[in-house]
Amino acid sequence: MESNHVALGMPVVRPDVPSTGGHGGGLLDQFGRRATDMRLSLTDKCNLRCTYCMPEAGLDWLKKDKVLTAAEIVRLVGLGVDRLGVRELRLTGGEPLVRADLVPIIAALRRNHPELPISLTTNGVGLAKKAQALADAGLTRLNVSMDTLHHDAFLQLTRRPFLDQVLAGIEAAAAAGLTPVKINAVLLRGINDGHAAELLQWSLDRGFELRFIEQMPLDADHGWTREGMITAAEIRALLAPTFTLAPDPRSRDGAPAERFEVRHPGSGTLLGTVGIIASVTEPFCTDCRRTRITAEGKVMSCLFSLTEVDLLGLLRAGTTEADDDAVAARWQEAMWAKPRAHGMGHPGLGDADFVQPDRSMSAIGG
Numbered sequence: 001m002e003s004n005h006v007a008l009g010m011p012v013v014r015p016d017v018p019s020t021g022g023h024g025g026g027l028l029d030q031f032g033r034r035a036t037d038m039r040l041s042l043t044d045k046c047n048l049r050c051t052y053c054m055p056e057a058g059l060d061w062l063k064k065d066k067v068l069t070a071a072e073i074v075r076l077v078g079l080g081v082d083r084l085g086v087r088e089l090r091l092t093g094g095e096p097l098v099r100a101d102l103v104p105i106i107a108a109l110r111r112n113h114p115e116l117p118i119s120l121t122t123n124g125v126g127l128a129k130k131a132q133a134l135a136d137a138g139l140t141r142l143n144v145s146m147d148t149l150h151h152d153a154f155l156q157l158t159r160r161p162f163l164d165q166v167l168a169g170i171e172a173a174a175a176a177g178l179t180p181v182k183i184n185a186v187l188l189r190g191i192n193d194g195h196a197a198e199l200l201q202w203s204l205d206r207g208f209e210l211r212f213i214e215q216m217p218l219d220a221d222h223g224w225t226r227e228g229m230i231t232a233a234e235i236r237a238l239l240a241p242t243f244t245l246a247p248d249p250r251s252r253d254g255a256p257a258e259r260f261e262v263r264h265p266g267s268g269t270l271l272g273t274v275g276i277i278a279s280v281t282e283p284f285c286t287d288c289r290r291t292r293i294t295a296e297g298k299v300m301s302c303l304f305s306l307t308e309v310d311l312l313g314l315l316r317a318g319t320t321e322a323d324d325d326a327v328a329a330r331w332q333e334a335m336w337a338k339p340r341a342h343g344m345g346h347p348g349l350g351d352a353d354f355v356q357p358d359r360s361m362s363a364i365g366g
C-alpha cells in the first residue's frame with residue numbers, strides 16, 4: 001500500500017519521524033512534512049460575493065467576541081515564529097482590508113519579527129487608500145485577486161461593480177513598493193476563461209506576477225463540478241496561441257504555484273513568468289508546508305480539513321508561560337494529524353476519498 005502511494009506522489013508515514021508525542025519541536029506531521037508557512041485569517045467578512053467562494057447573501061458573520069483580537073493574533077504569530085518554526089506569514093480572510101485594526105496589527109507583528117516575510121491576500125477594494133500605510137507598517141508584499149479586466153465579467157464573478165477600485169489598489173500597491181505584486185485569478189467557464197491571455201499580457205506589461213488558481217470545491221453554494229472547472233492543462237492551452245510557456249528552471253521550493261517562463265512565440269524573447277496553482281488536477285500535498293488558522297482561532301491543517309482544532313479557548317484561558325505551552329502543544333497535535341492528501345485528483349485514485357468541507361474558502365482563509 002505504502003509503495004503504491006510513493007509511486008503516486010503521496011506522502012508516506014516516515015519511519016524516522018517519531019510516531020507518538022515529541023513532534024520534533026515544530027509543526028511536524030506523521031508524514032514528515034513540516035509546516036513553516038502560516039496562513040492566518042483576520043476576518044470571515046467580505047465586501048465582495050465571488051460566486052466560487054461566497055453565497056449572494058453573504059454568510060452568518062462571526063460575532064466580534066468570537067474573532068481573534070489583535071493581541072491574540074500577535075501572541076499566536078509569536079508562538080508560531082519563536083517556538084514552532086514558522087518562517088513566513090500570510091494574512092488573509094474573508095477580506096483582511098475590512099478589519100479596521102489591520103495596519104496596527106501589521107506594525108505590531110513587524111516590531112516583534114523584523115525579518116519575517118509578511119504578505120497579504122486581498123481583493124483590492126479600498127487598497128488604494130491603505131497601500132502606503134500597509135507598506136509603512138512593515139508589510140512585505142501582497143497578492144491582489146482580480147479575475148478579469150472586463151467590468152461586466154467582474155460584476156458577474158464578484159456580484160459587485162468595484163473593478164476600478166481594484167485597479168487603483170493594484171497601482172497604489174506597486175507605487176508603495178509592495179512588490180512583487182502578485183495577481184490571483186480564478187477562471188470560470190464561459191465567464192472569463194476567454195480573458196486569460198489578455199490578463200497575462202496586462203500583468204507582464206506592468207511587471208506583476210499573475211497566478212491562475214484552479215477553482216476548488218470550496219464554494220458555499222456547493223456549485224463546483226469537475227466538468228465545470230477549468231483545469232491547469234486547459235489554462236496552458238488557453239495561453240498557448242499567444243505565448244510560449246516552459247517550466248521555470250528555478251526550484252519550486254514548496255510553493256503551491258508551478259511557475260512557467262513566458263516567451264514571445266515568434267522571437268522567443270522572455271517576457272516574464274506565470275504561475276498555475278493546480279490544487280485539483282496536479283495536487284502538491286506531498287510538499288505542503290502550510291498551517292492555517294481561521295479568524296476564530298481554529299487550526300486547519302489543510303484547506304480541505306474536516307476537523308478543526310480550537311486554540312481560542314486556550315488563548316483566553318490565560319497568558320502565562322504554561323498557557324503558551326498548552327496552546328503550542330495543541331497546535332502541534334492538530335498538525336500532527338494533518339491528512340495525507342485531500343483525496344482529489346491524485347493520479348489513479350480519482351475523487352473517491354474527497355468530501356467537501358462545510359466551510360467555504362472565505363471562512364477558512366484562502
Ligand code: SAM
Pocket residue numbers: 046052053092093094095096121122123143144145184185186213214215216217218219361362365366
Ligand atoms: N478576500 C481576499 C481575496 O479574495 O484575495 C482573501 C481571501 S480569498 C478566500 C483568497 C484567495 O482564494 C483569492 O485569490 C480567491 O480568488 C481564492 N479563492 C476563493 N475561492 C476559491 C475557490 N473556490 N477555488 C479557488 N480559489 C478560490
Ligand code: SF4
Pocket residue numbers: 046047048049050053054093094095123145361362
Ligand atoms: Fe471575498 Fe475573497 Fe471570497 Fe471573493 S474570494 S468573496 S473577495 S473572500
